[in-house]
Amino acid sequence: MIVESPDCSAGLLGGCRVGILVHACPSLIPYSCGRHTGLIELGNPLLIFVSCWGSKTDNSAMENCRVRIAVRGTALAALLAGACSLSAAPAPNWPAAVAHAARLAPEARIVVLDVATGKLLAANHLADAARTLAAPGSALKPLVLYGLTAAGRWDPSRRIACTRKLAIAGHALDCSHPLADPMEARQALGWSCNTYFAALAATLKPGELRGLLAPTGLLGQTGLAAGEATAEAVADWGEPHSAGKNSLAVLGVEGIRVTPLELAAAYRWLALQLAAHPSTVAALTVRGGLADSASFGMAEAAGMGGVPVAGKTGTASLAAGSQTHGWFAGLAPADAPSVVVAVYLPAGHGADAARVAAELLARSPLRKPRP
Numbered sequence: 421m422i423v424e425s426p427d428c429s430a431g432l433l434g435g436c437r438v439g440i441l442v443h444a445c446p447s448l449i450p451y452s453c454g455r456h457t458g459l460i461e462l463g464n465p466l467l468i469f470v471s472c473w474g475s476k477t478d479n480s481a482m483e484n485c486r487v488r489i490a491v492r493g494t495a496l497a498a499l500l501a502g503a504c505s506l507s508a509a510p511a512p513n514w515p516a517a518v519a520h521a522a523r524l525a526p527e528a529r530i531v532v533l534d535v536a537t538g539k540l541l542a543a544n545h546l547a548d549a550a551r552t553l554a555a556p557g558s559a560l561k562p563l564v565l566y567g568l569t570a571a572g573r574w575d576p577s578r579r580i581a582c583t584r585k586l587a588i589a590g591h592a593l594d595c596s597h598p599l600a601d602p603m604e605a606r607q608a609l610g611w612s613c614n615t616y617f618a619a620l621a622a623t624l625k626p627g628e629l630r631g632l633l634a635p636t637g638l639l640g641q642t643g644l645a646a647g648e649a650t651a652e653a654v655a656d657w658g659e660p661h662s663a664g665k666n667s668l669a670v671l672g673v674e675g676i677r678v679t680p681l682e683l684a685a686a687y688r689w690l691a692l693q694l695a696a697h698p699s700t701v702a703a704l705t706v707r708g709g710l711a712d713s714a715s716f717g718m719a720e721a722a723g724m725g726g727v728p729v730a731g732k733t734g735t736a737s738l739a740a741g742s743q744t745h746g747w748f749a750g751l752a753p754a755d756a757p758s759v760v761v762a763v764y765l766p767a768g769h770g771a772d773a774a775r776v777a778a779e780l781l782a783r784s785p786l787r788k789p790r791p
Contacts, residue, residue: 513542513785514532514541514542514759514784514785515541515542516783517532517542517780517781517783517784517785518530518532518542518543518544518780519544520779520780520783521544521763521776521777521779521780521783522544523779524775524776524779525765525768525772525776527545527765527766527767528544528545528763528764528765528773528776529543529544529545529548529549529552529680529762529763529764529765529766530542530543530544530545530549530680530761530762530763530764530776530780531543531546531549531644531680531681531684531760531761531762531763532759532760532761532762532780533644533684533685533688533759533760533762534758534759535688535691535692535695535751535757535758535759535760536758538685538688540644541759546645546648547645547648547650549645549679549680549681549764550644550645550648550650550651550652550653550679550681551650551651551652551653551679552653552679552680552764552766553653553655553656553677553678553679554677554678554679554736554745554747554764554766555672555673555674555676555677555736555737555738555745556672556676556677556678556683556734556736556747557671557672557673557733557734557735557736557747557770558612558614558617558671558672558718558732558733558734558735558770559672559683559732559733559734559747559748559749559770560670560671560672560676560734561609561612561617561670561671561672561732562609562690562706562709562710562732563632563633563636563638563686563690564617564620564621564629564632564633564670565605565609565617565620565702565705565706565709566690566693566694566702566703566705566706567632567633567636568620568623568624568632569605569701569702569705569706570693570697570700570702571632573623573628574605574620574623576604576605576606576701576702576705577604577605578604578605579601579602579603579604580602580603580608580613580615580616580619581602581615582595582597582600582602582603582613582615582616583599583615584596584597584598584599584615586614586615586618588618588664588667588668588671589664589665589668589674591668591673591674593614593618593671593673594614595611595612595613595614595615596612596718597611597612597613597718603616605705605709606705606708606709606712607709607712608709609705609706609709609710609712609713609732610708610709610710610712610713610716610717610718611713611717611718612713612717612718612732612733614671617667617670617671618667618670618671620670621663621666621667621669621670621671622663622666622667624666624670626661627659629660629666629669629670630657630659633686635689636685636686636689636690637682637685637686637688637689638655638678638682638683638685638686639654639655639657639678639682640654640655640682641653641654641682642679642681642682642684642685644681644684644685645681652679652681653679655676655677655678655679655682656676656677656678657675657676658675658676659675660675672734672736673736680762680763680764681762683747683749683762683764684749684760684761684762686749687749687750687751687760687762688760690706690751691751691757691760694706694707694751694757695757707730710730710731710732710750710751710754711728711730711754713730713731713732713733714729714730714731714750714754714774718732718733718770718771719731719732719733719748719750719770719771719774720774721771721774721775721777721778722748722750722774722775722777722778722781723778724775724778724782725777725778725779725780725781725782725784725787726781726782726787726788727752727753727781727782727784727786727787728752728753728754728755729750729751729752729753729754729761729777729781730750730751730752730754730757731748731749731750731751731752731761731774731777732748732749732750733746733747733748733769733770733771733773733774734746734747734748734749734770735747735769735770743767744767744768744769745764745765745766745767745768746763746764746765746768746769746770746771746772746773747762747763747764747765747770747773748761748762748763748770748773748774748776748777749761749762749763750762750777752781752784752786753786758786759786761777761780761781763776763777763780
């Protein structure tokens, strides 16, 4: 059987999604096709949904994203049998859901927190999540945007033009979104525009960034791994002393390293702020940008789990040109978050971490059974 989408053109920022009648067992299956990667969702009622995304620096790839999935004979039977070997119902608890997601990426540090209580609901590699320090990449952007906007220090309606080319202090930080009109804050967060956030960083005063981040819990021990034998690490923070260093810190590239537990705690803080001040410009902007990111933006893969989620990906590395690591941090369900999901992959990209989050949500207590 061959499934092909003849034309996946979907407007300014592209991507594609196609459905066919095939099978009734819900499961998410990762696939790759050249530079395009994605998830196949086998689900009721007898549908396969294919979502694909590719090199967003390549306009032709976005304009004509063709997907071919070829499965023949016994290979098709094996694929469907493997999908049906998994329970069609959501996992009865978060530990089971995390264990399921860990099959996709055994090395992933996964953290699930209860928003209301701050309780750790489940984790994969908890000890490592407590002591692994890594640059957060773009996962830092919503925290900075919320803090500056809430303080009246940034106008989220301000539009910034982006050529997709950006270099700061020897770091190549080109944007991966297609060419677009000047973006305001919600759009820039949804598409993770580095140029926009570099412009935002240029307005920071000395010491202001730490003041924005400290209340979130990002820079201190969380206490979430109190039962672990290994002591919890503390964020590695270097105060930026120049405009360029401020930009690199805001982009989560240099000058800051955090643990997965710290990032999860910070997103819980953000969830509480959004709930406490729901109609403020800051909350509307950041909530909308995170929802857009997981719906059709850079964290789109996370939205394939069947649970509405608002979240952000991040990709960074220890040094320019070295192996990258990937993050996803998000709030679910998007309209009234009850949990924070954080995923860290020691090797990979933010999109990869978002796929792990999707697999987690697909088997989570939040996933409603299909009729």
